[in-house]
Amino acid sequence: MTDYRTLRVALLGAGAVGSQVADLLLKHGDELADRAGAKLELAGIAVRNLDSKRDADLPRELFTTDAETLIVGSDIVIELMGGIEPARTQVLHAIASGADVVTANKALLATHGSEVFEAADQVGAEVYYEAAAAGAIPIIRPLRDSLAGDRVVRIMGIVNGTTNYILDRMDTEGADFADVLAQAQALGYAEADPTADVEGYDAAQKAAILASLAFHTTVPLDAVHREGITSVDAAMIESARHAGYVIKLLAVCERLTAEDGSESISVRVYPALVERTHPLASVHGANNAVFVQAEAAGDLMFYGAGAGGVQTASAVLGDVVSAARRHIAGGVGVGESTRANLPAVPIGHVITRYQITLEVDDKPGVLATVAGILSEGRVSIATVEQTVIEADQTTQTGGSARLVIGTHKAREQDLSETVERLAASGVVERVVSVLRVEGN
Amino acid sequence: MTDYRTLRVALLGAGAVGSQVADLLLKHGDELADRAGAKLELAGIAVRNLDSKRDADLPRELFTTDAETLIVGSDIVIELMGGIEPARTQVLHAIASGADVVTANKALLATHGSEVFEAADQVGAEVYYEAAAAGAIPIIRPLRDSLAGDRVVRIMGIVNGTTNYILDRMDTEGADFADVLAQAQALGYAEADPTADVEGYDAAQKAAILASLAFHTTVPLDAVHREGITSVDAAMIESARHAGYVIKLLAVCERLTAEDGSESISVRVYPALVERTHPLASVHGANNAVFVQAEAAGDLMFYGAGAGGVQTASAVLGDVVSAARRHIAGGVGVGESTRANLPAVPIGHVITRYQITLEVDDKPGVLATVAGILSEGRVSIATVEQTVIEADQTTQTGGSARLVIGTHKAREQDLSETVERLAASGVVERVVSVLRVEGN
Known part of the structure; x- marks a missing residue:
């Protein structure tokens, strides 16, 4: 030797x-x-x-x-x-x-x-x-070195194995969150205190690290918008499946360019709808994957085990x-660069597509009212599906209907204000769920 | 600035x-x-x-x-x-x-x-x-740096966009090789002289580079076994689909360990059957992907555009x-290491699974004869499927049958000698195809 x-x-x-x-x-x-x-x-x-x-x-x-x-x-x-x-x-x-x-x-x-x-x-x-x-998954060196001559536009990552395991089993088995979490805990896929995973804290930490590298910017943890998966239920997953989606907990890191050319970034973690044909949709079990879109390199994906000793x-x-x-x-090592230092925008500035599920009165004029409120709120409708869920058998009126509305791209702040107005409109009985759709 | x-x-x-x-x-x-x-x-x-x-x-x-x-x-x-x-x-x-x-x-x-x-x-x-x-696709740095503390066991890469485009369209449309190649040339996906791509020369060069890095070994180009995709036809693709496979041109780089613990490598490029559930099966169009198995890291995959200016x-x-x-x-750069310098074995030493398609006489005893020849040749049968493809309508005898045999792992040399004996056995009318199965 x-x-x-x-x-x-x-x-x-x-x-x-x-x-x-x-x-x-x-x-x-x-x-x-x-x-x-x-x-x-x-x-x-x-x-x-x-x-x-x-x-x-x-x-x-x-x-x-x-x-x-x-x-x-x-x-x-x-x-x-x-x-x-x-x-x-x-x-x-x-x-x-x-x-x-x-x-x-x-x-x-x-x-x-x-x-x-x-x-x-x-x-x-x-x-x-x-x-x-x-x-x-080797992701740090690709972002830091291989893509150093390119401009990363967006990262969408499945970066937490526990939540992907839970959502994948909910999707496969039609089971509810609490049941799958209990199973995952029994099998050692989830901790006794699962908060860090299921509330998205772990994913938010990783999102901050990935965004820092991708955008050459210091990203403090409190600039990361975070939502967990505890409110995802079997009905939401079934409804997503029906519309051709799967629900994944995504870490999204995005470069935003304003009309005047100035740039900022958005870093956020939340359960989102992903089309079933997207490469991220086929990431099963406790695996992780990071999908990167760069100006020159186009779409890249890095896939592998997210955890394990x-x-x-x-x-x-x-x-x-x-x-x-x-x-x-001797010489150069990691080569941190935070020279771009782009500002991180709050979640309200994010622009994405949404799926809004509402329970409404099943009577004439309701859809027109709902469509009017969306239009006033600058939220443009892409698809609507209406299902009668309950009707008074005698009068055939006074029942409820479920409206699943897919929107075009809208600003998060416009959307959430619009959803509030819908909830207060008198024709909406319940806002069942509002989910972002990522990865066009 | x-x-x-x-x-x-x-x-x-x-x-x-x-x-x-x-x-x-x-x-x-x-x-x-x-x-x-x-x-x-x-x-x-x-x-x-x-x-x-x-x-x-x-x-x-x-x-x-x-x-x-x-x-x-x-x-x-x-x-x-x-x-x-x-x-x-x-x-x-x-x-x-x-x-x-x-x-x-x-x-x-x-x-x-x-x-x-x-x-x-x-x-x-x-x-x-x-x-x-x-x-x-950032693959050099992950292999050289990120996995420098691990041991790569095997790489399976779709590293030529033109051939993946052709095979993918053949798979999607049931079209034949020559037709899809002509289309690909018209669209600029294939060169006027497609030899370097369709005969696997381009993939072999990339396989040599990947194997050198992964195994810290100088791999000369003539140590790479190379077969192209020109003999793949619509019937082979259909038969693969029927058995749950897709045909991909793979660059396989493998670390082999002998019983005495000595190590060698095999580097080979050929069209192979890949199970449709394998991540490589969903690499469509002209995209590339490199699937890496490492002792500690487990399965990793790197996906993206393989070419394009x-x-x-x-x-x-x-x-x-x-x-x-x-x-x-100053200081350290690429960090080439060829200190392991493992010997490359010829294709005959490779051990993998095979799918053998034969046209045989449709008469009693044929399957027993075929099974006997395989057994003598130390090739163990995993699955057999027999279909009558042509029969004399008057006598109901003298027709042909198609045998699709899936083998357990066998040594390439044993297998090719066995296939020669099958061809000469008198009961086999034609060896339709012999394909390796990769990626269990």
């Missing part, structure tokens, strides 16, 4: 991903050395509790509870603790100690990314985070090899 | 891709400067004929027929001439002059890649070639920005 220089690697965290990273580092050491041009020596693994059970059989002597000391003198620090603290402190400590950092911590990057990247810039360190955006470990180790190559050869 | 250092960029070739690259470089100069950290000055465009018509409106004074002089003093040389010579000479000249090279020239890299990369290594230059493997220009400009960043910050 070639006589390589040795780089000292410190691992923080030995959960599902950390255990696999340590295992692969130890098992494939020679091969990784050939690829990296340096021997990667796992100097230690910092954990909270030395006696916790691990997913891989790792040498006991590598474990320590003293992360601070382990970090000092390390060339590469892999942070897989998750959460904000103590991860933030340790990452800043690693950067200050002169190490490059590899992290899968989307929460940290989405909330303290600027602080971390600036600290790294100041000392010439690099922060790698391929595993933070969509698990094992060993899958995510692959992305982490790719970053470790990149960091090692940089240590050996 | 920030006061950036200026890098001198020379462009060789102004065809479909070159014109778009020049246009985008001129149009998006400021934005590219922000991303690259350097102003990219298009110093000139070398062409054979100054008066040729171009796809974009470019300043006349940029054009020159003197590539040699243009190259001298350039920081980045973009080679988009295609073909081996004079591209090879100019690329080596550029490297010797101290420039980094960006190229989309798959023919050059597949045949003279080692020479080019070694010349670059010797002077510390870099060669970037994202556009050489699958048009606009402006799409490929996106990949070229991504490389130009990478080269510029390296010029500014």
